[in-house]
Amino acid sequence: MRISSVEKREEKRELARITLKTENFVMANSTFITPPPTPPSDFVHMPNVFSLSAPPPPPTSSIFDMMPCDISAGWRSKGGNPIVVSPQQQQSFVPSPASPVLETSEVLNNPATPNSSASISSSSNEVGEDALQQVKAEDQEEEQDQDKNKKRLKPKKRSQKRLREPRFAFMTKSEVDHLDDGYRWRKYGQKAVKNSPLSKEVINGYCFSCRSYYRCTSAGCGVKKRVERSSDDPSIVVTTYEGQHIHPSPVTPRGSIGFLADSSGFGAATSSFVIPQPHEYQQQHAYLYSPSPSLSFTSRFSPSFLHQEKRLESPPSLLRDHGLLQDIVPSQMIRKEAEEE
DNA sequence: CGCATTTGACCGGCGC
DNA sequence: GCGCCGGTCAAATGCG
Numbered sequence: 001m002r003i004s005s006v007e008k009r010e011e012k013r014e015l016a017r018i019t020l021k022t023e024n025f026v027m028a029n030s031t032f033i034t035p036p037p038t039p040p041s042d043f044v045h046m047p048n049v050f051s052l053s054a055p056p057p058p059p060t061s062s063i064f065d066m067m068p069c070d071i072s073a074g075w076r077s078k079g080g081n082p083i084v085v086s087p088q089q090q091q092s093f094v095p096s097p098a099s100p101v102l103e104t105s106e107v108l109n110n111p112a113t114p115n116s117s118a119s120i121s122s123s124s125n126e127v128g129e130d131a132l133q134q135v136k137a138e139d140q141e142e143e144q145d146q147d148k149n150k151k152r153l154k155p156k157k158r159s160q161k162r163l164r165e166p167r168f169a170f171m172t173k174s175e176v177d178h179l180d181d182g183y184r185w186r187k188y189g190q191k192a193v194k195n196s197p198l199s200k201e202v203i204n205g206y207c208f209s210c211r212s213y214y215r216c217t218s219a220g221c222g223v224k225k226r227v228e229r230s231s232d233d234p235s236i237v238v239t240t241y242e243g244q245h246i247h248p249s250p251v252t253p254r255g256s257i258g259f260l261a262d263s264s265g266f267g268a269a270t271s272s273f274v275i276p277q278p279h280e281y282q283q284q285h286a287y288l289y290s291p292s293p294s295l296s297f298t299s300r301f302s303p304s305f306l307h308q309e310k311r312l313e314s315p316p317s318l319l320r321d322h323g324l325l326q327d328i329v330p331s332q333m334i335r336k337e338a339e340e341e
Numbered sequence: 342c343g344c345a346t347t348t349g350a351c352c353g354g355c356g357c
Numbered sequence: 358g359c360g361c362c363g364g365t366c367a368a369a370t371g372c373g
Contacts, residue, residue, distance in 0.1 A: 188364095188367095189364070189366080191364075342373105344373095345372080346372090347369080349368095349369105352363105352365075352366090353362100353363095353364090353365105354364105355361090355362090
């Protein structure tokens with residue numbers, strides 16, 4: 001019956017989820033969490049940019065790990081074919097002798113993210129659906145009088161099919177959900193993650209089982225971002241950006257991340273780091289990050305947001321010792337083409 | 342008072 | 358065709 005099919009689907013998702021989960025954990029536990037002794041020249045550690053705008057950081061949030069991650073199940077159109085990187089593609093992107101863990105990864109773009117928990121059948125919607133419909137129709141006039149009960153009176157303007165912008169996601173180990181990236185965001189929605197194993201309680205002001213939707217507040221800038229907690233590790237925040245800013249960062253507070261919309265490319269001259277604009281990292285395949293300098297990673301996919309604009313001269317360890325920097329180590333970067341249509 | 346957030350309803354795509 | 362579900366809207370509410 002319906003339940004069985006739903007269960008099937010759930011099984012599929014769960015299986016896929018576990019696959020990616022394992023991988024993500026591998027990533028998280030890989031040596032990349034701690035930077036290699038001698039970082040490649042094109043790899044620079046990030047300062048602890050997040051903590052400044054964050055609420056008083058709990059003792060456990062001493063490490064902020066930034067991990068570009070899978071977004072295949074995030075803002076992809078529902079039912080869209082996930083991009084699965086073939087072993088060949090993997091090899092081309094991840095020769096990575098320094099990252100043996102990555103070599104073991106086979107499924108890079110999984111139909112399910114660790115956060116996209118398998119959905120359960122909302123049987124409550126099915127029970128008495130028709131009756132509810134009728135009741136709704138009958139009570140429509142009455143409801144019109146009850147303004148309080150009607151949240152939407154105007155028809156929505158969704159005639160046109162929305163175009164999906166290229167998306168970019170990364171994982172950040174932080175207890176702060178909404179990271180300050182230098183832009184101003186307005187929260188326009190929040191959804192509970194279905195079947196989330198995480199607590200639905202709000203802890204420290206954050207709902208660990210909720211997914212938040214933000215939009216850039218700048219006029220005409222349609223950049224959106226989605227923030228959710230990883231179901232695997234609640235300390236990991238998965239942030240997914242969609243679109244590109246058409247304006248400079250309104251605020252670049254000291255120590256904050258300036259995700260600049262620099263059309264000239266990566267590594268724009270600012271005091272912050274730059275999020276790669278979608279058109280600049282459009283590639284045919286997903287990408288993996290490898291610390292190996294031989295991987296010409298930055299030449300093909302130069303996520304300047306991973307590189308400080310002003311290259312740090314000091315060894316990361318020294319910076320860490322000063323408590324100024326914390327390592328943000330990309331362990332995996334996957335970028336997916338936006339839906340073509 | 343203005344802006345940001347909350348939150349339930351609604352829309353539309355996709356799978357079955 | 359129907360139901361599920363992700364994403365979005367917009368009134369209500371909160372907050373400085």
